[in-house]
Amino acid sequence: MAVTIKQVAAAAGVSRGTVDRVLHNRGGVKPDVEKHIRKTADKMGYFPNRAGKILAGRKQPLTIGYVLPSIGNLFFEDVKTGIHTAEREMKDFGVNITIKEVRGFDVKDHIGAINAMMEENPSALCISSIDLPEIRKCVNKIVKKGTPVVAINNDLSNTKRLCYVGSDYIVSGRTAAGLMLLCRSRKKENVLIATGSLNVKGHNERIQGFNEVFRERNVQYHLEDLFETQDDNEIAYFKAKKMLESHPDVDWVYITAAGVQGVCRAIEERTQGKEIRVICFDTNQYVRDYVERGIIDYVICQEPKEQGYQSVKKLFDYFVDGAKGHVDDYITKAVIKINENMNFT
Amino acid sequence: MAVTIKQVAAAAGVSRGTVDRVLHNRGGVKPDVEKHIRKTADKMGYFPNRAGKILAGRKQPLTIGYVLPSIGNLFFEDVKTGIHTAEREMKDFGVNITIKEVRGFDVKDHIGAINAMMEENPSALCISSIDLPEIRKCVNKIVKKGTPVVAINNDLSNTKRLCYVGSDYIVSGRTAAGLMLLCRSRKKENVLIATGSLNVKGHNERIQGFNEVFRERNVQYHLEDLFETQDDNEIAYFKAKKMLESHPDVDWVYITAAGVQGVCRAIEERTQGKEIRVICFDTNQYVRDYVERGIIDYVICQEPKEQGYQSVKKLFDYFVDGAKGHVDDYITKAVIKINENMNFT
């Protein structure tokens, strides 16, 4: 049986209250007594019991405020599912969650939503935003004031955020290249790249990782063209349509972000040209449908549910275990989905 | 704030003890009082608080006994890692774990280990064994005596086991076929199948799923030959060597079970013949090395760590939430690994 605070107190010849004061650095204890208590606690291998902590801590529940650009973005449905699974599991442990949803990636909207969230005085913040100076500044201010912030799905570089929970975009880009090369056509493939925005780091990293692998393997592909979908299916559709008309020799379409349905619609409507292979990222009902119909060959996913779940868990552990020190990032896997393993979890 | 047992007692005009008796069907309560209590509890939306339960339940910790055929089987290293992660997380909630390790799949050895485990009177059992009548009988007996049993990695059909935590072997076999077909060579591929044993259900299902996909898609492959590795690398090596000599036209080697290193060694040592593609299951340090060197193209994994972790969690939840009713299986994903996404979680 593990050693309790009571046993430490008894062994040190003081009361539980005093031990607690020392262990939580709450001061008001004579230095020599403190040293003595610390020593005996260490010697006995004392480690606070989480069940006890949680129960006692129920008086001040842990509220986590989320800000997500999830309106009109199916990707975040799974993230939210993960968040709510965690909420259900940890509700009895004092975890409460509020989500503020935003449409798109307008900096002002994001800052507005974050500030609105902060009005509610959450114990912690968890956001998926854009890696720009304004947001970074905003986040750093919040952290400085004492509210820990977790970055989910999109990291915020050089901020004091507690940790990042999300995918490694370079690795997912590399994986796309790997899949393509494993098809071993042995000819120079004509690739059309549909990216979300050249201003979004993650999208660029997916291209960077992709190129890295070709370079490392000394294989070349021919870049037919590259266009931005702005994560919008309509824009994606019209641009892709034009692109495919002017580039009849495309072998592969590599879609690094949203707008997948738009691109696929354009591919499906084509009346001539070679057979086209498609690699994209992240599933939803429409993407799954295109995979089933053989339009999309590979989808590289990033465990969205896990991102939601783990972001809650990270914060819960952080608070329960005493909000001390460094917290590791949680990097989700690059999960390859094809028709055969897509619908069976 | 959630409603507590105290509030229910007050509302029903009885003591907490009585409410507890009713809620746990421990009898000794007048029928009409019981009905009244149940009704008020329902009306108030009472749900027992897990934190309170866990703390109170610490007096009788939950001990889970594992029996795993893990000696000399690298696959189970990750399973054990997952088990120990869960143990660490839930130790403070009263979870204790003991593992008995066995070498191989001898029925008598397994029964012996299970009985030895039962000697220690665990609160629950978790085993990875063979789906044979003797084992099934043994498990059913244990369940009947009141100890819940979870089947991990290998299901035990038609037993009263609480649930199964592991992969869907059909789906993983289908995934192998899907990957092969995505390479679209457009010719009839010559396939050599290296299976573990024709007596092991999971191995057969991986072949069955593989064949299903070809049939459904109206594509044929040519089965060059099929041999059993007995999950042994030496046997695998010698048999594969011979097979490859007598079948110089093999395009793909499909390895459904262990013995991967043996087969790969034979492939690597070949001095003539066409380039061979390899699909296998489950990683370990040696398999990863073969992937890096380009001998193995695809590895289909089954989240072994998750299997370990979730098996503990299933039992923990079952006990905390009152050991009532049905528990869902936990089916792990068929995770495709290639060189580029293998080493990054």
Place this chain on the structure above:
DNA sequence: GTGAAAGCGCTAACAC
């Protein structure tokens, strides 16, 4: 500065 005590929600032993 330090000790004592109440209470988080639940279970189980003991009274009546």
Place this chain on the structure above:
DNA sequence: GTGTTAGCGCTTTCAC
């Protein structure tokens, strides 16, 4: 049959 009470291990308040 039913109520009371003593913990589980911890935090926090209040008293000295």
